[in-house]
Amino acid sequence: MVTPVTSLGRNGLYDWLIQRVSAVIIGVYLIGMLGYLMAAGELDYGSWKEFMGSVCMQIANTLLVIAVAAHTWVGLWGVTTDYLTSLTFGKAATAVRLIAQLAIALALIVYLLWGLVLIWGGA
Amino acid sequence: MKVSIYRYNPETDREPSMKEYEVDTQGKDLMVLDILALVKEQDQSLAYRRSCREGVCGSDGMNMNGKNGLACITPLSQVAPGVLEGKKPLILRPLPGLPVIRDLVVDMGMFYNQYEKVQPYLQNNTPAPAIERLQSPEERAKIDGLYECILCACCSTSCPSFWWNPDKFLGPAALLQSYRFLADSRDNATEERLSKLDDPFSLFRCHGIMNCVSVCPKGLNPTRAIGHIRSMLLERGI
Numbered sequence: 001m002v003t004p005v006t007s008l009g010r011n012g013l014y015d016w017l018i019q020r021v022s023a024v025i026i027g028v029y030l031i032g033m034l035g036y037l038m039a040a041g042e043l044d045y046g047s048w049k050e051f052m053g054s055v056c057m058q059i060a061n062t063l064l065v066i067a068v069a070a071h072t073w074v075g076l077w078g079v080t081t082d083y084l085t086s087l088t089f090g091k092a093a094t095a096v097r098l099i100a101q102l103a104i105a106l107a108l109i110v111y112l113l114w115g116l117v118l119i120w121g122g123a
Numbered sequence: 124m125k126v127s128i129y130r131y132n133p134e135t136d137r138e139p140s141m142k143e144y145e146v147d148t149q150g151k152d153l154m155v156l157d158i159l160a161l162v163k164e165q166d167q168s169l170a171y172r173r174s175c176r177e178g179v180c181g182s183d184g185m186n187m188n189g190k191n192g193l194a195c196i197t198p199l200s201q202v203a204p205g206v207l208e209g210k211k212p213l214i215l216r217p218l219p220g221l222p223v224i225r226d227l228v229v230d231m232g233m234f235y236n237q238y239e240k241v242q243p244y245l246q247n248n249t250p251a252p253a254i255e256r257l258q259s260p261e262e263r264a265k266i267d268g269l270y271e272c273i274l275c276a277c278c279s280t281s282c283p284s285f286w287w288n289p290d291k292f293l294g295p296a297a298l299l300q301s302y303r304f305l306a307d308s309r310d311n312a313t314e315e316r317l318s319k320l321d322d323p324f325s326l327f328r329c330h331g332i333m334n335c336v337s338v339c340p341k342g343l344n345p346t347r348a349i350g351h352i353r354s355m356l357l358e359r360g361i
Contacts (some may be wrong), residue, residue, distance in 0.1 A: 013360050016353070081323075081324075
């Protein structure tokens with residue numbers, strides 16, 4: 001039994017569920033967005049800003065940003081623990097993996113905060 | 124026909140190499156194990172495991188032209204198109220991902236360690252009945268497709284998740300056996316078994332690519348068994 005401290009849910013079932021649920025959110029958002037773009041016809045800046053500024057889209061965009069961050073973390077955590085191991089890096093594996101995971105986590109936190117500022121900042 | 128075989132003797136070779144042999148099959152669709160016997164007549168130093176020669180013991184699992192299988196029940200015509208006709212060479216390598224002891228013989232230690240972890244035996248702490256623990260035909264049917272595994276390791280050694288984490292990911296063979304006891308109505312250690320499987324590696328490192336299903340010489344489906352365990356964990360966890 002392994003309980004890695006850097007996995008998102010620290011449990012296989014949580015991580016698995018988070019990845020599936022976030023995938024559904026991303027999928028539903030993409031289909032919805034595609035449907036809107038096909039139905040909306042000609043789009044100009046004003047109508048796009050009005051559409052994206054609605055509370056509905058603000059909530060949908062927030063869910064999307066969180067889902068993408070969670071999905072990416074679970075996926076890339078799997079990649080780092082598959083490939084950045086002692087089989088490929090020997091004794092340096094732990095340091096390499098930790099640095100890679102910290103870099104990914106930092107990028108995702110920046111992405112998450114930036115996304116939320118864009119969505120809710122009212123600019 | 125041409126046969127290319129992975130050769131490595133750690134006592135004399137610095138690194139592994141492929142050695143070519145020429146074998147006369149007289150046009151017959153021989154099993155790969157028969158080809159190995161013909162090669163062995165030419166070169167006594169070749170090492171490989173074999174025993175029952177009919178797909179029951181699981182000794183001669185190996186990689187044939189890129190696909191794992193049992194040499195004894197794989198005819199040349201099924202290895203790859205063109206092999207039987209001699210247009211392509213027969214390429215034999217040891218099972219991938221396990222340390223090579225010599226030539227086609229691998230150290231199965233890591234594979235057996237994972238098998239041991241799933242406690243592959245019936246556990247029941249209720250008093251034993253006078254004669255035997257009975258099962259209905261329906262309960263018995265639930266372990267069909269699970270108990271037939273012969274532990275040849277073709278599945279686990281074709282699984283990239285097992286290659287990368289052979290110490291943490293149990294692998295398809297061990298997980299199939301885990302479900303064999305989870306599905307058995309006579310076993311009541313379900314909670315203990317499931318609680319050992321819900322970390323991110325033991326079971327959840329399976330990404331469902333189904334290499335295990337495509338190579339299993341007994342036609343079993345470890346991916347389906349893993350899916351059943353996942354459903355049991357989900358029911359238990361939600």
